[in-house]
Amino acid sequence: MKLRIAQTVANTEAEGPGKRYALWVQGCSLRCLGCCNPEMFSTSAGREADSAALAQEALTAEGVEGVSILGGEPFEQPAPLADFAERVRARGLSVMVYSGYTLAELKAKRDDAVDRFLATTDLLVDGRYEKTRPEPSRRWVGSSNQVMHFLSERYTPTDERFHRGNTVELRFVDGKLTVNGWPQAADAFRRGLK
Numbered sequence: 144m145k146l147r148i149a150q151t152v153a154n155t156e157a158e159g160p161g162k163r164y165a166l167w168v169q170g171c172s173l174r175c176l177g178c179c180n181p182e183m184f185s186t187s188a189g190r191e192a193d194s195a196a197l198a199q200e201a202l203t204a205e206g207v208e209g210v211s212i213l214g215g216e217p218f219e220q221p222a223p224l225a226d227f228a229e230r231v232r233a234r235g236l237s238v239m240v241y242s243g244y245t246l247a248e249l250k251a252k253r254d255d256a257v258d259r260f261l262a263t264t265d266l267l268v269d270g271r272y273e274k275t276r277p278e279p280s281r282r283w284v285g286s287s288n289q290v291m292h293f294l295s296e297r298y299t300p301t302d303e304r305f306h307r308g309n310t311v312e313l314r315f316v317d318g319k320l321t322v323n324g325w326p327q328a329a330d331a332f333r334r335g336l337k
């Protein structure tokens with residue numbers, strides 16, 4: 144199935160537990176103030192990709208324990224992402240998703256594709272990013288209003304990896320220096336470039 148994506152990173156340790164294949168989707172209508180990825184708001188930027196091909200890429204990425212799906216807003220393209228998540232999870236990878244919608248909002252949509260995507264999600268970080276409420280301690284969470292939901296038994300809150308400090312990664316993507324792993328750092332870095 145076709146979807147719109149911004150970028151992928153085959154192997155990161157900054158976007159969830161362990162080594163992960165990260166997929167940033169393109170397009171978000173929520174437009175939180177201070178979002179570290181405003182270039183991913185537009186639904187016409189980025190590139191088209193195929194969910195089966197992305198799953199194959201994730202499954203052949205070396206040493207990853209799961210995928211992380213970020214954005215952009217993943218639940219604005221639920222059908223192809225449910226397909227992607229089902230394919231990688233069937234082969235043993237875990238699925239972590241960051242959404243600006245709360246879990247209650249997603250359930251209230253009563254949308255089959257949203258429900259399928261949620262059913263294949265192990266870890267969900269939910270809620271709008273609130274710049275005035277930076278998260279002081281929890282790893283992989285941008286602002287203190289956001290909740291990390293353990294939707295399966297794959298991970299537990301007692302996993303010691305959830306209690307270390309945040310990780311920031313710098314990398315060159317298409318010739319440009321990018322920051323990922325910590326919204327405040329990424330936002331500060333982006334503003335510093337202007």
Ligand code: SF4
Nearest residue numbers: 171174175178215243
């Ligand atoms: S923080 Fe997430 S939900 Fe908010 S505008 Fe950025 S991509 Fe969208």
